[in-house]
Amino acid sequence: MSDFLRRLTLLGLIPRRPQWEGAAAVARPSAGRAPTGKTSAAALLEQLQARGFATNLRAVQRDLVYLDKLFPELEHDGQRAGGRGWWWRADTQVQQLPALDPAMALSFVMARELLDPLLPPPLAQRLVPYYAAAERVLADAGAPGWTAWRERVRVIPEGQPLCPAPIEPAVMGVVQTALLEGWRFRGRYQPRERDLAEYVFNPLGLVFRARVVYLVATLWDYPDPRHFALHRFTQADLLDVAATPPPGFDFDAYLASGTFDYVTADGAPQRVELRMSEAAAAHLEETPLSADQCITAEPQSPGWLRVSATLRETEQLVWWLRGFADQVEILAPPALRARLIADARGLAERYGLS
Amino acid sequence: MSDFLRRLTLLGLIPRRPQWEGAAAVARPSAGRAPTGKTSAAALLEQLQARGFATNLRAVQRDLVYLDKLFPELEHDGQRAGGRGWWWRADTQVQQLPALDPAMALSFVMARELLDPLLPPPLAQRLVPYYAAAERVLADAGAPGWTAWRERVRVIPEGQPLCPAPIEPAVMGVVQTALLEGWRFRGRYQPRERDLAEYVFNPLGLVFRARVVYLVATLWDYPDPRHFALHRFTQADLLDVAATPPPGFDFDAYLASGTFDYVTADGAPQRVELRMSEAAAAHLEETPLSADQCITAEPQSPGWLRVSATLRETEQLVWWLRGFADQVEILAPPALRARLIADARGLAERYGLS
DNA sequence: CACAGGCGCGTCACTAAGTGACGCATAAGT
DNA sequence: ACTTATGCGTCACTTAGTGACGCGCCTGTG
Known part of the structure; x- marks a missing residue:
């Protein structure tokens, strides 16, 4: 297979360092899972081979040093027994193929205006590189001497603006990984009227309502699902225990049960x-x-x-x-x-x- | 400069064919501006040289045929005197560097849920490739046997859902280009209580309010700005006449004047x-x-x-x-x-x- | 503390691939 | 039919990637 395609694919396989992880911070030493936020040459080789590239470890290593020279945003740690770690800096600008055209860029800028008051900050934060890319495209596209694009677009918001609840970025990260990959986690939660306490959460789903994000979960092995506002967590750490939804749990049925006053009387139109x-x-x-x-x-x-x-x-x-x-x-x-x-x-x- | 970087940059310079343009449709034969939606090898050469690549036309041509073999989404028309046209198919999947990680992918999926009722369809349409990319990432990331991610996230919308006004995609495209690059355009507009009529619009800005998009513009050379709902346009065609904001026009002052009942009495908190x-x-x-x-x-x-x-x-x-x-x-x-x-x-x- | 195992990396001859230069073929506009 | 700009085939030449091998460093382990 082609040289160019292999390198492009390789670049795509390198993960971006999560914003909530310090550059030097070592991921939690969990047993089974590979640490997030970086890869090794060996892991990359495996993924490339899985995609049909006939290559070898030496070639991957060579490509990595080659790409490292081309992309200053590409970083790696020192030599370690588990293999060098490679990652993109957290603030790397996104580059897209095909490039963002002005039409799409406008959609991003508009989306930002509409979303910023609605999306919780740690999630909104993650879209910033895309907004930045869109702004760059629009800045290029504008005719010279023509006032900036932002000056020509206004969004009149629909609801009363409220200050969003501050969610700890690391908590958002853990909850998300737990929910996405199916793990339980240990968290410190501050209920509204009781004392801060530590629980083991068995996550079932996320609900976004009125600018607040709720985790729906059961505690330990109790059967009844409850909900927890994410901004009330002070800490969260992944466990190596698989999450298991209680038998017969149905997310929509749980929502319809009125916990979030979503539907009043009954749901029929x-x-x-x-x-x-x-x-x-x-x-x-x-x-x-x-x-x-x-x-x-x-x-x-x-x-x-x-x-x-x-x-x-x-x-x-x-x-x-x-x-x-x-x-x-x-x-x-x-x-x-x-x-x-x-x-x-x-x-x-x-x-x-x- | 490096081979790899030049080809990557080249790929980034090739535009995506706009969705509202048919594959065979020739862009309007406007005099000054290059047609949108495709580039020629000569134009690409110029852009590459502007970015510091010491290269020549032949090399660009060779790269293009090389990349054409690697990317089936890359298309070109037959040989023409003005140079071959190159473009990405409108439905090309986006590929990003660094790749979308599950955390960002979640943000996109959430953003979609929040935006879909708010964003006018032609704008929402343009974000679809990104949603698709996000869904692919989430599908890969999920633990096997774990139910789909979408089943574990719900957004309870804030406002009463309303059906969005249907805007003609081509109209959105023309208005956007006119506004972004500073051109006037000719449009057929259906006022609420009068007959369909044709005007020359001198665009000043866009306002998003209550799921309706308004164009703020003056007509011909009249001085007074007015607003027009985009979904009431039946047609729009770019003109080769530069747009000129009326002297002293201030977008925010126009909005504050109460045209959109944005602020009631006075704006002071x-x-x-x-x-x-x-x-x-x-x-x-x-x-x-x-x-x-x-x-x-x-x-x-x-x-x-x-x-x-x-x-x-x-x-x-x-x-x-x-x-x-x-x-x-x-x-x-x-x-x-x-x-x-x-x-x-x-x-x-x-x-x-x- | 010494050892073993991985891994990164330098180096070699070899081979594949890109380069620059040239000329002809082709299509659009005059 | 002519002109012009572009695409493209081909040549020898030059550059860059390849596969194989071995050394040395780092880490975790006994």
């Missing part, structure tokens, strides 16, 4: 009928509530429209409806109407109107 | 005081409203808290406060309190409670 002011309903013509949404004029009252759509009665829907205040009246289903009437009563009382 | 039920305020401890947020107990009423923070009085804030219904009472500033009281009155009337 039903017909929702609204009376909305024209101003409030204006944007529904552009971005409908559902594929079967139907907007008709209200014959008796000019300036008002009748909107109906098939929707699931979620907390989000209630929040969204409340946002319109008196610009919307819920006609059906009755349970939803009753809920909004209760709100109205409560509000009147709160401000001493009744 | 002010102290907001709230009385909230403990349940409603619970998440503010995790994700504060502002850095200086302050939560204290309400002495008279158990189960209630006093929250104060310095905020800008935006439409988003009002929507957010309405979402809590009677679980929050606005104490200050008075204008905001008056607004919520008016809402409560309106609601009581709407449901015939008063």
Whole structure:
């Protein structure tokens, strides 16, 4: 096989050093798994051979020193018995094939604006090299003398901006590896109203809700799944014990059980009928509530429209409806109407109107 | 310079064919600009030399045929006087250096879940190759016999899901190029209440709001900026006329002028005081409203808290406060309190409670 | 503390591959 | 039909990678 392709593949096999690992830090000395964040020439040889390259150890070693001269971002440690370790510096710029074109670069910049308030910092952090690559492309593409691209794009955020919860990057890393590769881990967790304690977590899944990330897990060998906010962990260390989901565990069923108030009554979609002011309903013509949404004029009252759509009665829907205040009246289903009437009563009382 | 590096750079200089261009479609025969979506050997030579490679045309040609054999995704058209055109197929998988690691891959998958309802389809479309790359990485990383990663992550969306407005991909491409490189364009636009018409647009910027993308532009040589929803364009064609922002135009000032009801009264942050039920305020401890947020107990009423923070009085804030219904009472500033009281009155009337 | 095993690396002759120069073939525009 | 710019085949030449071998260093172990 070709020289060029072998080296390119080799470069692709070298891992990037995780941001939360210090350059000199030695990965935890876990028995079975290879330490993350670096590879050896022997391991690379094996992976290359698995991809069909007929090569040998000496060639890989030669390639590595050759590439090391070309890429200053490529680093290695001293000579060790287990073989030299090779890795990309954590802050290496991403280079992509095919290169990022301005169209894709714009998508990245836009995505960043939309995501930054939503994604927890340790995850957002990891996309930074891509944003940087996108900014470089856009800076190149702009006509000279034309103001910077960022000056010509604005995102008006949808929700109220809130400061994101600070998650320990190392905790995020451990939880993620545990969940991805199926290991248990030992963690120190600070419950909301109790003392800091140490548990063994058997991870089942992650839930992102309202800018907070929750780990769903069982503790030790107890059967009942519980959830834990990631920003309440102070420490986490992988164990060499395989994770085992409790028999019959279904993630969606667990969510639907109401733990996260995702779905109120029951999950079945039903017909929702609204009376909305024209101003409030204006944007529904552009971005409908559902594929079967139907907007008709209200014959008796000019300036008002009748909107109906098939929707699931979620907390989000209630929040969204409340946002319109008196610009919307819920006609059906009755349970939803009753809920909004209760709100109205409560509000009147709160401000001493009744 | 090295052989390997030159070829790698060369690959990076070859553009990806835009998705909205047919494989055989010839780019618009605009005079000054090179057609997008492909390059010639001569152009590549020039770019390589600009990057410090001492090379010649023949070498570039040889490299191209060499790489063509290695990468089936690399395509070219027949021999033409202007030089052969070279490009990556639109659906080429992205390959990155350093490779996407599972941690970054997770960020991409999460980002997709959060973005898909927010980003207009033609922009979201462009990130698909990256999502695909991330899914490949995660599929490799998972322990065998462990259920798929997607089954272990859920995002509970924040807003009410709405169907995104369908933007013509070619329109998005033209608007973007015009804005990025500074050209005017001719477009057919369907205003909300008037007939379809053709205008010459002098683009100034893009605004993303509530899942709709707006182009801010002046028409012909009129001085006043206006905004146009991208999904209302039926066609757009680049012109070879440079775009010129009207003298003194300031994008932020235009937005603040209230065109998009971004900021209500004035933009200055002010102290907001709230009385909230403990349940409603619970998440503010995790994700504060502002850095200086302050939560204290309400002495008279158990189960209630006093929250104060310095905020800008935006439409988003009002929507957010309405979402809590009677679980929050606005104490200050008075204008905001008056607004919520008016809402409560309106609601009581709407449901015939008063 | 000495030993063994891995691994990195220097070196050799050999072989494969890229280089520069030249000329002809080919397609688009005049 | 002519011009021009580009692609491409081919030559001897030069550079760079290959396979094989052995030395020495580092590490972990007895």
